[in-house]
Amino acid sequence: MKMKVKSSFFFLLSVFLSVQALKSPIVIVPGLLGSQLEAKLDKDSSPNFLCSKKSDWFILWVELESAIPGVDECFVDNVKLRYDENTKEYYNASGVEVRVPGFGGTDTIEYLDKSYAASYFNTFVKYFERMGYKKGRDLNGAPYDWRFAPDGLSKLGYYDALHQLIEDSYNRNGHTPVTLIGHSLGGPTSLYFLINYASPDWKASRIKQFISLSGAFGGSVKIFLGLISGEKRFTSTGRSLVTRYATRTFPSYPFLLPSYQLWKSDEVLVTQPKRNYTVHDYEDLFTDIKDPNGTRMYNEVRNLVSSFPPPNVTHYCFYGTDVQTVAQIIYDSFPDQLPSKISHGNGDGTVNTRSLESCGLWKDKQVFPVVMKSFSNVTHGEMVTDKNVLAEIEKLL
């Protein structure tokens, strides 16, 4: 009798272990502003006496700086990209090196700052650790330089590294196909990888499924705020206008502008006393905000995924709804003041519903399943922490 109990215990244990071993390894591609960035300075000049010109590596993002006006200019000057008209390439600012720490692990996407205040994938990682996942083994992060649109990451070697990470994770975990999870901008970035850097055979053997969480496949009206009036999250001084001189140098921002395929020509996205701007007026808008480079940048990235090409893998498209989301931005004074009013529509608080649902366009374009699921009252950020979302992901592994 005793023997029997013991052997059935070991039988159950081995079933348990083999089930564990079969769980699909996870590779996470985070979103806009969702990877830590480190910088090292050796600059000739700085915009403000408060800014260092020389430094060893330090956390550039997220650095929750002091609220002294002027300190925000240091961040802007260090994080902005420089475009070279001759090579037609983007570079770090002069005298600034920028790197993305922690590739392969999850530490630098769990928290983005060193005092553990800016949490991101921490709840997610804890949840899957409780299920038996282990960081670095079958739970991997693929942080990247989110200043770039998906095409710009090629030059930085990101897709080769991501390909290798998936390959290693597959090998490390008993040749178990991987679950690729992309949040926000990580959705289109993962899509770009699956389309351009993954062969059909490789996808069939290495990728179990692609899960997008609040994937911004068709852009978002809110991105205009960052380009016209600056990014609130880039400063603790409240002087968000200062930060537009950084956002306007990032190709990721124009890439995330509302898709001309999803917004109609009579829908006003931005309005100011002199005129209205629709999805067909981006060039005029860039001219009017005195950012003519924006038109070139937008033209470089507008068609990267505009035809809604399918990933050609099994896809789960999870997104939040019923949260007030920027639909139209109204300026009484333009372009050097903050907006006077915002009109809202449906979305997840950051991305508009039509963009979140554009993954549905893949249903007729690929033989692999496309399964959409919306989560009411779950915001863009909460999609990576919400218990119901995590439980749905757990079921798929």
Ligand SMILES: *[C@@H]1O[C@H](CO)[C@@H](O)[C@H](O)[C@H]1NC(C)=O
């Ligand atoms: C436009 O880009 C060029 C580099 O290509 C830069 O020198 C110039 O300052 C930019 N103009 C504005 C208004 O940002």
Ligand SMILES: *[C@@H]1O[C@H](CO)[C@@H](O)[C@H](O)[C@H]1NC(C)=O
């Ligand atoms: C920024 O600096 C890092 C570190 O020196 C370098 O690896 C990277 O290629 C640079 N990025 C660009 C876009 O120049």
Ligand SMILES: *[C@@H]1O[C@H](CO)[C@@H](O)[C@H](O)[C@H]1NC(C)=O
């Ligand atoms: C997806 O599969 C279709 C055929 O079903 C093919 O025409 C298309 O090129 C494939 N796209 C990618 C990115 O593999």
Ligand SMILES: *[C@@H]1O[C@H](CO)[C@@H](O)[C@H](O)[C@H]1NC(C)=O
């Ligand atoms: C902007 O569009 C609204 C309708 O959405 C219209 O009432 C208004 O006159 C337009 N403003 C200008 C300056 O064209």
Ligand SMILES: *[C@@H]1O[C@H](CO)[C@@H](O)[C@H](O)[C@H]1NC(C)=O
């Ligand atoms: C939505 O969620 C918030 C908390 O995030 C909660 O306070 C609110 O009651 C919820 N609203 C609905 C309609 O469920």
